[in-house]
Amino acid sequence: MKQITFVSYRGGTGKTTLAANLSALLAKNGKNVCMLDMDVYAPSLHTYFGEINHDKDRKTINDFLIGKCKVNDLLVEITPILQLSEKGYLPGKIFGCFASSKREDILKVEAVKEDKNRMNILKNFINLRKDLDEKYNIDYLIVDTAPGIISITRALFRISDVAIFVIRTGEVDNTGLESLTNYILAVNEGHKNNVYYLVVNMFSGYCVPDRQLTNSRDICTSKGDCTLPPMRDDFIRILSMIESNNAMKLVPCYCDIQFARREFLTVLEYPDHPFSQKINELKALINIQ
Numbered sequence: 001m002k003q004i005t006f007v008s009y010r011g012g013t014g015k016t017t018l019a020a021n022l023s024a025l026l027a028k029n030g031k032n033v034c035m036l037d038m039d040v041y042a043p044s045l046h047t048y049f050g051e052i053n054h055d056k057d058r059k060t061i062n063d064f065l066i067g068k069c070k071v072n073d074l075l076v077e078i079t080p081i082l083q084l085s086e087k088g089y090l091p092g093k094i095f096g097c098f099a100s101s102k103r104e105d106i107l108k109v110e111a112v113k114e115d116k117n118r119m120n121i122l123k124n125f126i127n128l129r130k131d132l133d134e135k136y137n138i139d140y141l142i143v144d145t146a147p148g149i150i151s152i153t154r155a156l157f158r159i160s161d162v163a164i165f166v167i168r169t170g171e172v173d174n175t176g177l178e179s180l181t182n183y184i185l186a187v188n189e190g191h192k193n194n195v196y197y198l199v200v201n202m203f204s205g206y207c208v209p210d211r212q213l214t215n216s217r218d219i220c221t222s223k224g225d226c227t228l229p230p231m232r233d234d235f236i237r238i239l240s241m242i243e244s245n246n247a248m249k250l251v252p253c254y255c256d257i258q259f260a261r262r263e264f265l266t267v268l269e270y271p272d273h274p275f276s277q278k279i280n281e282l283k284a285l286i287n288i289q
Helices: 015-028 045-049 061-065 079-084 103-110 115-135 151-158 174-187 231-241 274-285
Strands: 002-007 033-038 075-077 094-097 140-145 162-168 196-203 248-252
Touching: 002 015, 002 151, 015 033, 015 045, 015 094, 015 140, 015 162, 015 196, 015 274, 033 045, 033 061, 033 151, 045 094, 061 103, 061 115, 079 094, 115 151, 140 151, 248 274
Parallel strands: 002 140, 002 162, 033 094, 033 140, 162 196, 196 248
Antiparallel strands: 075 094
């Protein structure tokens, strides 16, 4: 099992949309995927999968992290729900471990202050990974984290096989660039060999490059258009500042997705949509099957 963790230094970047669609694409390709909502302060992952009918005794990741339940108490198989909603047959399976938005459940995790208890949370998470790998035959664990430089997000990044840092166009200014640099340095402290990628989401108004920004200053599309603004130099500067050789992916802003009445799994409902093609490119970029 491989762990792919989505990270952002503030909310509203669209990382949950990217994580949910990547999970659906992997299941469409025959992989067994578990999505884990570690944004315990403002969980939203469950909204991408329609109405999920939890029984009253169903636990959440909030309970699991503090040692109050086992994996099978919180694991939900989403695949049948997707099939019943006519999103098409999926050769692979999708499971979910969801967080609770109830104030009392958020406080369960928030109340963990001592270093010893925080270490227990990490141990519980590692046990969760082990069970998913050995008992449920999960190929990919997709983790959606809480925004910001909190200790649990740093820990999740450090034990990931791949981490994806998501920012959006509005953050690409001097303040945003400095914040992003400091954020990645803080999360990556002491773990500079980790594999991670930068994704600029909701990027609008310019062509999308098909080359790695770290390899060339000639950033063009396959049609030969080169219309990216000078901010591309800032992208390259950021990558050099954080000593990264990893690629950056630009995902344009698609208004029909951004302003939809509710979030949906575009890769399943509209496989020919340009956004779906971007998810395929993201999958190829991080070299997963």
